[in-house]
Amino acid sequence: MDVFQAIADPTRRQIISLLANASLPVNAVAHNFDMTRPAISKHLRILTKCGLVTIRKEGRERYCTVVLSQLAAIGHWVIQYQHFWTDVPDPAAYRRPTYKRRKDDQ
Amino acid sequence: MDVFQAIADPTRRQIISLLANASLPVNAVAHNFDMTRPAISKHLRILTKCGLVTIRKEGRERYCTVVLSQLAAIGHWVIQYQHFWTDVPDPAAYRRPTYKRRKDDQ
DNA sequence: TATTTTCGTAACCAAACGGTTACTTATGGA
DNA sequence: TCCATAAGTAACCGTTTGGTTACGAAAATA
Known part of the structure; x- marks a missing residue:
């Protein structure tokens, strides 16, 4: 499953922000949503399939943890257009400044 | 139609990157894809519905222009987790530095 | 041991998605 | 005027999506 597809659903985005605070x-x-547990289970399955969530068993409970680093693909994709939705004038503004080399530099 | 849903489809993301270079x-x-024109028409319809593309009529052609500022919603959503997928240590690192005020400052 | 709780999963369903073919409309050019 | 081209749209189709109910397994508890 694609990460872009995974975050397309608003319920799954809510799950992500919920788990960003704490593993649950x-x-x-499921108690945070107006739908049955199997429905949430399905969403969690999709999220784990693309690595956005990991699950560790603890007794009879399964703790879900979000893996936010998996959002890198989204981040990298959107950031190439960043100067269109922020006040950052142009990506070129991020180039390191160049300094004149003094002639006695080795 | 939701912007998150709009960018979930890989064809639509390709259309966006195609139109980022030039209006077409x-x-x-359609010539850039291995599917029929009506299929592309449908994708363009979805993209226009959520404001990601505008169309201007010119003779018998319809020029499609991408509106990248509409990606702001995606950008703002993902950026709150940015420090998990970049080497930026923490959002707090972006706070403006504080300077000691000299006592003769007005 | 019997019961409760947590969770997965199978089966099902309606609606949405992503594609197609066929047809129509509008514009430009011979 | 007649034809070619650009594009929208309707109808259709198979698959996917997002939900449900019903059931079963494993762990904690009485």
Whole structure:
């Protein structure tokens, strides 16, 4: 499953922001939504399939943890157009400044 | 139609990057893909519905222009997690430095 | 041991998605 | 005027999506 596809659903984005605060068992996640647990289970399955969530078993509970680094693909894609939605004038503005080399530099 | 949903499809992301270089008539867009023009028409319709593309009529051609500022929603959403996928240590690092005020400053 | 709780999963369903073909309209050019 | 080209749109189709209910397995608890 594609990460872009994974974050397309608003419920899944809410799950991500929920888990960004704390890892939670499946039921605890489900209690935050107006739908049945199996529906949340399906969303969590999609999120784990693309690495956005990992699950560790603890007793009879499964703790879900979000792996935010997996959002890199989204970040890299959108950042190439960043100067169109921020006040950053141009990507070129981020080039390191060049300094004149003094002639006695080795 | 949601912008997150709009960029979920890889064809639509390709259309966006294609139009980021230049505005193009519908057929010109379609020639870049291995599918029929009506299929591309549908994708363009979805992109225009959420403001990611505008179309201006010119003779019998319709020029498509991408509106990259509409990606702001994506950008703002993903940037709150940016420090997880870049080497930026923490958002707090962006705070303006504080300077000691000299006592003769007005 | 019996019961409750947590969770996965299968089966099902309606709606949306992503494509096609066929047809129509509008414009430009011979 | 007649034809070619650009593009929209309707109808259709198979697959995917996002939800449900029903059931079963494993772990904690009485």
